[in-house]
Amino acid sequence: MIRGYRTHTLWLAFLLHRVSGVALALFLPAHFWVLSYALNKPESLDGFLNWADMGIVKLAEFGLVFLLAVHMFGGLRLMALEWLPWTSGQKTAAAGAVGLSTLLAGVFLLRAI
Amino acid sequence: MEDKQQMSVSVWRGGATGSFQSYSVKVEDNQTVLDVVAWIQQYADPTLSYRYACRVGMCGSCAMMVNGTPRWTCRTHVNKVLVDGKMEIAPLRNLPVIKDLATDMDPFFEKWVAAEGFHHPTQTRHDPIEPISPTSEDRVEANAGIECINCSVCYAACDTVAGNPDYLGPAALQRAWSVYNDSKDANKLAILDAVSGVGGCHNCHSQGSCTVHCPNELNPMAAIAGLKRETARNFFKRRK
Numbered sequence: 001m002i003r004g005y006r007t008h009t010l011w012l013a014f015l016l017h018r019v020s021g022v023a024l025a026l027f028l029p030a031h032f033w034v035l036s037y038a039l040n041k042p043e044s045l046d047g048f049l050n051w052a053d054m055g056i057v058k059l060a061e062f063g064l065v066f067l068l069a070v071h072m073f074g075g076l077r078l079m080a081l082e083w084l085p086w087t088s089g090q091k092t093a094a095a096g097a098v099g100l101s102t103l104l105a106g107v108f109l110l111r112a113i
Numbered sequence: 114m115e116d117k118q119q120m121s122v123s124v125w126r127g128g129a130t131g132s133f134q135s136y137s138v139k140v141e142d143n144q145t146v147l148d149v150v151a152w153i154q155q156y157a158d159p160t161l162s163y164r165y166a167c168r169v170g171m172c173g174s175c176a177m178m179v180n181g182t183p184r185w186t187c188r189t190h191v192n193k194v195l196v197d198g199k200m201e202i203a204p205l206r207n208l209p210v211i212k213d214l215a216t217d218m219d220p221f222f223e224k225w226v227a228a229e230g231f232h233h234p235t236q237t238r239h240d241p242i243e244p245i246s247p248t249s250e251d252r253v254e255a256n257a258g259i260e261c262i263n264c265s266v267c268y269a270a271c272d273t274v275a276g277n278p279d280y281l282g283p284a285a286l287q288r289a290w291s292v293y294n295d296s297k298d299a300n301k302l303a304i305l306d307a308v309s310g311v312g313g314c315h316n317c318h319s320q321g322s323c324t325v326h327c328p329n330e331l332n333p334m335a336a337i338a339g340l341k342r343e344t345a346r347n348f349f350k351r352r353k
Contacts, residue, residue: 004181005270010321010334081319083342086335090321 073097173264230288267323279312283323283333
């Protein structure tokens with residue numbers, strides 16, 4: 001439960017980093033499983049790619065690209081926080097990671113549809 | 114119709130197990146949460162236990178959970194936290210409850226010692242006083258954390274402490290960082306060893322609740338990040 005003391009930018013950035021990390025960990029095995037079709041069952045891969053052309057799947061991919069990007073930028077922010085000299089403006093950096101990830105995922109979606 | 118002259122205050126009664134009890138308290142101008150608790154104890158229920166001392170934000174005794182958020186109650190105005198004429202007051206999170214609103218602060222202070230957050234002297238009282246430039250880089254870093262009043266608000270706000278009872282917590286680690294940056298401290302290696310163990314600074318997830326809720330606007334998260342850097346640097350140095 002998100003209690004009062006947790007409703008601030010960096011705690012939400014922590015939550016987003018965890019949720020995106022778990023989601024990507026679940027996604028990757030499925031991703032490699034589908035890729036294995038290229039070697040073993042090319043006709044199944046073609047079928048999957050046709051299915052992936054559906055609008056709703058593209059929208060899901062928008063979410064996927066967002067999660068991937070936000071996990072990368074969020075991770076870079078944390079590494080900078082822990083390894084480089086302290087910089088204030090961590091909230092701005094976390095918000096910037098979300099903004100940049102939305103932009104990237106949006107560009108992906110516009111190119112995909 | 115809601116009575117604007119009265120507020121409904123739910124106060125935790127009991128120890129680790131217990132329940133909230135509701136009190137009706139008159140709304141006053143310029144009233145703090147501690148004033149409300151004191152009023153209840155003096156006029157409604159003299160068996161209510163709570164802790165306070167200075168009432169001016171210096172001693173760090175009166176911190177409690179107000180509507181689920183840790184706050185120094187003596188400097189928190191009721192009109193800042195009252196929601197629809199209601200307020201909930203509970204003992205500080207992450208600490209054993211002695212009774213009602215009073216928590217056992219021993220684990221909190223024991224962790225200051227465990228983090229080596231105390232002075233390791235370099236000189237005796239017979240040596241001349243060593244001049245320290247207040248603008249030197251180390252002194253500025255040490256000064257950043259010395260206004261801590263040991264209120265345990267950061268400790269109560271920390272989800273890492275909630276998940277790992279061995280974690281030293283933001284206040285103890287910030288103290289260790291201040292002492293580490295004190296040029297008069299003789300045993301910096303002991304500090305780095307103490308803060309890099311199982312419950313040390315590397316447990317911190319940088320959620321930042323400590324920094325958001327610190328009533329003195331200190332930044333324990335930055336101090337812990339500093340300890341992470343120094344422990345890592347020291348680790349690689351030793352490997353050389």
